[in-house]
Amino acid sequence: MPRDPKHDILFEPIKIGPKVMKNRFYQVPHCNGFGSEKPFSQAYFRALKAEGGFAGVSTEYCSISPESDDTHRMSARIWDDGDIKNLSLMCDMLHEHDALAACELWYGGPHAPNMESRCVARGPSQIPSDFEFLTYAIEADKDDIRHLQNLYVAAAKRARTAGFDIVYVYGSHSYLPQQFLTPYYNHRTDEYGGSFENRARFWRETIEMVKEAVGDDCAICVRMSTDMFMGEAGTQLKRDCLPFVELCDDLVDVWDINLSGIAEWGEDATPSRFYPQGRALPWQAAVKAISKKPVLGVGRWTNPDLMAEAINDGKLDIIATCRPSTSDPFLPKKIDEGRLDDIRECIGCSVCISRWEIGGPPLICTQNATAGEEYRRGWHPERFTKAKNADNDVLVVGAGPAGMECAMILGKRGMRRVHLVEAEDDMGGTMRWIPQLPGLGEWARIVNYRKIQIDKLKNVEFIPNTKLSAKDVAEYGAEIVIVATGSYWSTDGLNGASHATIEGADASLAWQATPDQIMGEGKELAGDSVVVFDNDGYYTGVSMAEKLALEGKKVTLMTPLGTIAPYMHFTLEAPNQHRTLHRLGVEIVPYHLPSRVEEGVVVATHVYDEEGHEKSFAADGVVWVAQRRSNEALFRELKDSIGLDQLKAEGVDSLYRIGDCEAPRLTADAVFSGHRLAREIDSDDPAFPLPFKRERRMVDDASVAFEKAEYAALYAEASLS
Structure with a gap:
């Protein structure tokens, strides 16, 4: 145009x-x-x-x-x-x-x-x-x-x-x-x-x-x-x-x-x-x-x-x-x-x-997985070589950020057919509800951009409302299967601070919930007071606290960390986020970890209190932003129960997983994971990333001899004290 x-x-x-x-x-x-x-x-x-x-x-x-x-x-x-x-x-x-x-x-x-x-x-x-x-x-x-x-x-x-x-x-x-x-x-x-x-x-x-x-x-x-x-x-x-x-x-x-x-x-x-x-x-x-x-x-x-x-x-x-x-x-x-x-x-x-x-290179970008990889990996955001195995069909199970990115890049690399299959009625995964959190509307661009691009690719087909079993996947007819089923928030309080569950934590109960349940399933917590337990340290816990406070709840935001959402210090959101929660009257309780929960009360101890003195917090409801778990059941069944040999007999030559199905991470890392696999789908073993170029000083015999001689000359006349 x-x-x-x-x-x-x-x-x-x-x-x-x-x-x-x-x-x-x-x-x-x-x-x-x-x-x-x-x-x-x-x-x-x-x-x-x-x-x-x-x-x-x-x-x-x-x-x-x-x-x-x-x-x-x-x-x-x-x-x-x-x-x-x-x-x-x-x-x-x-x-x-x-x-x-x-x-x-x-x-x-x-x-x-x-x-x-x-x-x-x-x-x-x-x-x-x-x-x-x-x-x-x-x-x-x-x-x-x-x-x-x-x-x-x-x-x-x-x-x-x-x-x-x-x-x-x-x-x-x-x-x-x-x-x-x-x-x-x-x-x-x-x-x-x-x-x-x-x-x-x-x-x-x-x-x-x-x-x-x-x-x-x-x-x-x-x-x-x-x-x-x-x-x-x-x-x-x-x-x-x-x-x-x-x-x-x-x-x-x-x-x-x-x-x-x-x-x-x-x-x-x-x-x-x-x-x-x-x-x-x-x-x-x-x-x-x-x-x-x-x-x-x-x-x-x-x-x-x-x-x-x-x-x-x-x-x-x-x-x-x-x-x-x-x-x-x-x-x-x-x-x-x-x-x-x-x-x-x-x-x-x-x-x-x-x-x-x-303090670490390179920079990363949620939208552009090639950012910082232009020289290191030779990636260009607009140019793609045709895959050497482009005559294969690919099945991508899960249309969250990693799955969308992977399907899009596979399409641009000319794979014969790419089927992006999703159990829900649209693409996006958790990124369908994350932009509904306070202030995160522009994050919907992650989904919107990829939907537009996928729609333009004639060799990529999106198939919604389809939940595949391991048997369905094995018999699907695709030579390459990529599992991108994401992750979920633990429902039992399992967290990175104690590496254990929390007594009484059970998000199947009406008065407890995870972010997935509230935002993705519409679960509501009755009562006036809520404790949000956050051991994630980024936007989810503070966003849930802000959302519930805006709805009129009396919110206590509890974390075993020294401050709320410490990663927001690095994204420059922390000062305004602290101001927002202060203005909404959210009570901040750092360095505290729940030891048990009962209906109406959260009992917690200070993480550095060796005596274990407990403090009680009134709570009609509890939100667990504890830790995420990979939703890997489908992948494990395909690999462990059916087995790679049987999959090959069914015509599946390769099985991979990407994004949070590997390990829960930043959305930028999930997108990178999908992009990386698609870029390297024709490598000798796409499950493992190809080496990237490293810029470093290389030591050789001449440089070692020179440095040693210079050092010796410097101290030749120096006396020991």
Whole structure:
């Protein structure tokens, strides 16, 4: 289909200082866990977005010095010539697709824990980080300030040498330049503190020095948080940011406008649980109204109508995406080609962010199983080779996220026939009811996208309302059988804290329930008070508590963990989720594990109370969010009771299981499981993943000899103490 004319504005070129973007789509700086330590993974990940139509693509935050080391998290680094070489690969691959490459220069100040470098950062004042534990900075004197500015200059020159077209003087998320601008961090009384002009001095001087260093070879971008939502202490739009834009507009080629400090940067990343698309538009529009330069900004943009509206209304010049560009790197191209129903829309779950926050590459995506696997496994989200065993028929039993993904990819790989069989009346599995939980409506895109794609595949047939026995499966006539029957919540209180059941726990009783029963089966709990026991640690327990509280129940949320839903810290949902439950009057009881339940009461003990003192909680009902169990009965019967030999006699050559039927996991991991098997269905043994490429230093005899000689020379004249 041709592009809708109302989206034409999105594809107009736009000038950024000495550079020109071929359209208005830009991948804003965001982390992927590869940094400059894994240059091929980094380059292939970013270049795919350029292939998909993004006209500008940035690194993640790129450290300018060992003084700004964010280990355990992985940033990019541009400390030396080795980093220049590694990052130049990314630039070269972006340029092959006529995309601009951007480098976000970062110095963390007190937010840099420096766990690897063991350096000490410098900052405007000696205030400990409100994001890291036990992390302080040296209060910078005048010499330190010049040192810091020279670090930016040296890093900018390295970025230019690497081939970057855009250089950021990054301050937002309460990093160094914005620390100087903000009274919350800046307690100085010299010419770099106090008045707005003084607080703005460090940042403006640094921009001037960087601009002079790179000349006309690079555009200058400034990324600024326009509101930290902290009242007078934090950055203020009218007091600080708009005056700063007026002060520096002559130096800056493009403004990247966002929100929040680092301690609550979910206010910028905007998980869909709490915020719609375009949440930052009022702040971005305020800057656009006074700046003579282009303004870009994130908004979790997936809807091209809203993108075009933001530009036509004069609120933005460039559509910047982070998570949507990971969910679908071909977002611009699909809009350009009028293939809107093929867009793999971001669900705003922020599970991608969670992997960076935890500290492990690669990032993952619930919607896009190929994210982070572009180089490691050679996966492309839009291209598929025909399977070598494509003349086989495949039966996929279970149409949850793993089953849908597997059937879809098998179809795209050209398998002769793929039957996706589901006992219920529609696809989705648990993802049919999870989007009905408070705030999770956008998660329905997991199902919607795959339903649309499966419907387009002539070799894939969805068969609902069909429950297959093991005998039915064996006699079905498919050479390949894949069991994707998911998981269920334990009904007896079996949990990961005690590894045991709980006395009296029985969700078959009218006054007890699991999330599956309440959301999937419509089971209702009578009475006014409910205890939700949560040992899952992610969204389900808090969502059940929120739902029941909204229905007027008096809810106690009990967990053996130290805090409710600790995984939500990594997805940036925790602060707002805590506020929500507090506002609804939910009682939070951490570090407690039920020892027994009786109708009307839950008896629990503190997990660290060796004496076993018990405390009673009134409860007309109990919801068990204890642990999930793989629904593996069909698989076990096929493998163990019928047996692989008998299955072969029936014509079944291969039997596999995927998703939660293997082990309960994140939805992103279930989707990956289905995708991985389909990608490797023609390997020697698809049950076991093929090795992925590892980027690592390899030791050889010459390098060992060199290192030993260097070490020996270093200590040849040293005396032992």
